[in-house]
């Protein structure tokens with residue numbers, strides 16, 4: 484009998500702290516040996532000349548999420564996880580949305596049913612709190628955090644989702660008690676409403692107005708408020724999808740005061756600008772997401788945040804709606820006013836190739852920083868580490884083998900999501916994850932799908948209190 488099921492031989496391995504040449508020995512889904520000249524396996528992958536990295540963890544994706552009347556999210560668990568897999572990921576963390584007035588458990592039951600048997604990679608769930616009722620705060624959230632749902636997202640925008648400051652404080656407080664992590668979408672809804680009214684009265688209803696009605700001040704103010712609320716409750720907080728330098732300054736200032744804050748940014752804030760929303764024939768709708776893309780200066784600021792550590796997480800915020808679709812970006816109401824265009828863009832497959840090409844290949848970040856932003860910090864922040872997010876003895880054998888010499892031009896026809904466009908169409912990248920291994924099973928082999936739907940499983944997350952060998956804030 485072979486000592487290993489699989490050996491990955493001769494690759495350059497990178498973790499969030501080290502880069503070294505070694506072989507990996509994999510048995511029963513886990514990494515059991517890291518050494519030289521390993522032999523004795525059913526299958527050996529020659530990784531010489533390649534980078535052997537932890538499988539990506541995208542901790543901010545939306546799939547199969549209810550999105551309002553007449554609107555349908557493009558990706559199911561099947562297409563969303565397949566697309567993520569081809570982009571070098573082995574875990575994604577989608578959001579389960581509480582229906583107002585209903586228990587979260589009910590939404591979770593439905594969400595699990597959608598995921599069950601349909602995933603190509605592992606999944607772990609965040610919970611969106613839309614109704615901070617006494618029952619939810621007092622009983623449900625504490626029980627759910629203990630059951631493996633250890634992160635809650637709250638919104639400061641969207642009429643039907645926003646929480647009042649009082650309800651955000653309650654949610655932060657239950658997170659403090661339970662060791663859950665709260666993610667906040669920071670935009671001031673009242674200010675947005677005011678600006679929407681002004682734009683619509685002036686007849687400015689095209690997609691470009693989406694950006695003008697959500698200016699930097701809207702995000703900066705809400706970021707400051709969210710950080711202050713976390714400071715008052717004395718609990719760590721994640722500020723998601725940060726788009727600009729002024730919001731980054733709020734994060735840095737809060738950190739200097741001792742607030743425990745994790746910052747996240749996304750590819751759209753590095754690669755797109757508000758000018759993309761100007762497209763002819765409503766094409767700007769393809770780039771409608773919140774916060775909106777800003778300008779070139781903000782892109783540079785976000786890169787600085789990636790380089791200097793303001794940001795710990797780089798996520799896609801994959802939130803796919805088809806463009807040429809009455810249930811998507813070109814829905815009848817959305818064609819009359821930008822405010823009915825569903826918010827969100829696809830990007831789960833292109834997140835890591837963009838960061839690798841623009842970050843590592845252009846010398847902005849080194850390989851360990853790439854690994855931290857791509858995988859390790861996500862696992863640490865959301866309670867999946869060290870089972871996920873690193874290459875170590877005992878960790879799940881979730882591995883992406885990158886060919887740093889593979890050059891591609893991003894084309895939606897080559898991607899695997901169920902949207903009908905990519906906001907990154909035509910961008911040239913160097914480096915691509917050509918082989919992806921999930922729990923020791925080869926899923927993508929030299930660019931070809933060889934694994935099966937259903938290989939991915941639900942993975943519960945640990946709240947902070949029960950993590951014994953990692954401190955989230957040491958990222």
Ligand code: DUC
Pocket residue numbers: 545668723724772773774800802826827
């Ligand atoms: N916030 C997200 O996190 N994703 C898509 C839409 C939004 O507003």
Ligand code: ZN
Pocket residue numbers: 668723724773
């Ligand atoms: Zn959001």
Ligand code: ZN
Pocket residue numbers: 543544545800801802
């Ligand atoms: Zn999102």
